[in-house]
Amino acid sequence: MSFSGLVKFLIGFVIAIALMIGAGVAAALYFVTKLTAPPDKPIFANDKPAVKAQATIAKSLPKPTPTKPAATTPTPATPSNTPSAEQAIATPTPSDTPSPKPLEPGAYKGRVTWSKGLSLRGGPNLESDRIGGVAYNQNIVVLAESDDKRWLKIRVEDGDTEGWVKAGNIERVESQ
Numbered sequence: 001m002s003f004s005g006l007v008k009f010l011i012g013f014v015i016a017i018a019l020m021i022g023a024g025v026a027a028a029l030y031f032v033t034k035l036t037a038p039p040d041k042p043i044f045a046n047d048k049p050a051v052k053a054q055a056t057i058a059k060s061l062p063k064p065t066p067t068k069p070a071a072t073t074p075t076p077a078t079p080s081n082t083p084s085a086e087q088a089i090a091t092p093t094p095s096d097t098p099s100p101k102p103l104e105p106g107a108y109k110g111r112v113t114w115s116k117g118l119s120l121r122g123g124p125n126l127e128s129d130r131i132g133g134v135a136y137n138q139n140i141v142v143l144a145e146s147d148d149k150r151w152l153k154i155r156v157e158d159g160d161t162e163g164w165v166k167a168g169n170i171e172r173v174e175s176q
Contacts, residue, residue, distance in 0.1 A: 048130075103141060109157070110142050110170040120163035124151035131163050142170065 103109070112118055112134050120132040124146040134140060134156060143162070144153040152170060155162045 104143060107141055107143050109173045110140050110154070111173050112136055112138050112140065112169060113171050114169035118165040118169055120154075120161065120165060122163060124148075124153070124164045128164065132161055134165065139173065140170065142172075 113136075115136050117136050117138075118134045119130050120134055121128040122131050134154070139157040140154045141157055142152050142154055145151070145167070146153075146164070150167055151164045152167050153162065153164050154170070
């Protein structure tokens with residue numbers, strides 16, 4: 001074997017190893033990227049229509065893409081007109097004609113103090129269907145208390161939605 005044949009063999013061997021390493025790194029990066037992205041929330045057949053609508057809204061919104069600002073000239077952040085999926089789901093929509101109802105005898109105004117908001121249920125127990133939710137710091141009207149004092153019947157102040165929430169997660173608000 002001549003010297004030039006040996007050099008050709010070594011160069012070919014080095015190129016083949018470099019290609020294999022490059023392909024391995026590319027495949028590893030691809031799988032790491034796919035495995036670190038959170039999956040979409042599944043929709044089940046027994047979900048309530050409101051849950052299905054929220055999932056549809058979340059899927060229809062564009063996914064945020066990370067961008068790098070230019071190193072030489074920083075650009076000011078501009079607010080986006082498209083709400084994020086969390087904002088679209090968590091933001092309560094105001095009703096068409098919000099008119100505050102007069103308080104019933106024994107009712108009082110309150111505010112949600114639980115930082116994650118509360119589940120609004122159809123009855124005063126955990127087995128009752130979830131009919132909605134009340135956001136943190138949202139104003140409500142407490143209508144009644146369950147016999148065991150563990151649940152409160154409330155109405156959302158800006159709407160007609162009524163339901164039961166666990167007691168202890170609401171603070172009384174004095175009327176002005």
